[in-house]
Amino acid sequence: MKRLFQIRSYRARIGVLVVALAILGGGLVLGLRGGPAALEPSQGKTILTPVVLRESSEKLKSAAISTDSTILSRSQEFDRLVRTGAPSDALQAYRIAANCEYAKAWQALIKESPNDMSPQQYREYSASLPKIDEVCGDLSPAQLVSRKTYIVKASIAGVHGAYGNLMMLEGPQGMLRSFKDDDEWKNVANEALTAGVKTADPDTLLGKAMAVSPCTERDTTKCKVPTQAAQAESLTLWVASEEARAIDQGKPVPVVDPSRYTPNLPLEVAKKAIADGRALVANAQR
Numbered sequence: 001m002k003r004l005f006q007i008r009s010y011r012a013r014i015g016v017l018v019v020a021l022a023i024l025g026g027g028l029v030l031g032l033r034g035g036p037a038a039l040e041p042s043q044g045k046t047i048l049t050p051v052v053l054r055e056s057s058e059k060l061k062s063a064a065i066s067t068d069s070t071i072l073s074r075s076q077e078f079d080r081l082v083r084t085g086a087p088s089d090a091l092q093a094y095r096i097a098a099n100c101e102y103a104k105a106w107q108a109l110i111k112e113s114p115n116d117m118s119p120q121q122y123r124e125y126s127a128s129l130p131k132i133d134e135v136c137g138d139l140s141p142a143q144l145v146s147r148k149t150y151i152v153k154a155s156i157a158g159v160h161g162a163y164g165n166l167m168m169l170e171g172p173q174g175m176l177r178s179f180k181d182d183d184e185w186k187n188v189a190n191e192a193l194t195a196g197v198k199t200a201d202p203d204t205l206l207g208k209a210m211a212v213s214p215c216t217e218r219d220t221t222k223c224k225v226p227t228q229a230a231q232a233e234s235l236t237l238w239v240a241s242e243e244a245r246a247i248d249q250g251k252p253v254p255v256v257d258p259s260r261y262t263p264n265l266p267l268e269v270a271k272k273a274i275a276d277g278r279a280l281v282a283n284a285q286r
Contacts, residue, residue: 074137082150087157090150097147098169100136101176107132148178155192158199160248163192200284202245209237231265232273239277
């Protein structure tokens with residue numbers, strides 16, 4: 001029961017909670033949508049996709065995957081993606097395996113502590129979860145274990161969406177926890193952060209913005225006001241994150257009004273921070 005409570009708290013933190021980014025002393029609040037249990041429809045079936053830090057720009061394919069005129073099983077598609085050697089395909093291979101492990105983890109937690117919810121809630125929530133056979137298909141134990149290799153490959157290449165999956169699913173505080181909090185993890189996390197900033201991955205930029213001006217209080221008056229330099233850097237990273245996310249999703253680039261931040265930043269400083277954020281995306285090694 002304790003484990004289920006911890007996982008629920010984790011789920012709430014990254015999936016439902018509106019996280020306050022106290023850049024500019026409370027002038028900016030960002031909501032993290034989606035969550036670890038986001039369900040996405042695909043070809044008439046519902047599959048569990050490990051989507052974190054808002055929607056990912058890349059979506060997992062359904063159980064029956066068509067390549068040219070051939071229908072591939074999950075195991076075959078996993079191997080096909082791995083063989084290309086492309087970091088973007090490594091991320092897709094990872095997600096096929098992670099979907100399976102994630103579904104099994106949630107099913108196990110529900111079975112462990114059914115009394116944490118009413119009988120009706122238990123039935124409804126259990127029914128909402130995908131069937132493990134559908135999600136896992138014919139994936140082998142070796143393929144499932146190897147997912148760590150491919151999320152690392154994608155993350156250190158800066159593939160968009162990889163950093164979020166790495167941190168929220170495979171990191172020491174993640175659901176699947178394939179990494180311990182040791183030197184290996186710190187090296188991978190740092191390398192992935194650097195790569196994600198270079199390619200203007202929205203999740204990486206948002207994560208770094210939060211790290212620059214950390215504050216998770218809903219009441220931002222309880223937060224220590226960061227320095228002007230930290231506020232400007234966080235604004236730069238946030239603007240870059242929003243612009244990069246819009247581009248990835250094929251949406252119009254948002255317009256940011258610098259005067260919104262003048263209570264905490266001089267107008268010229270805010271304008272420069274916003275311009276720097278746009279330049280970061282324009283010059284990214286996408």
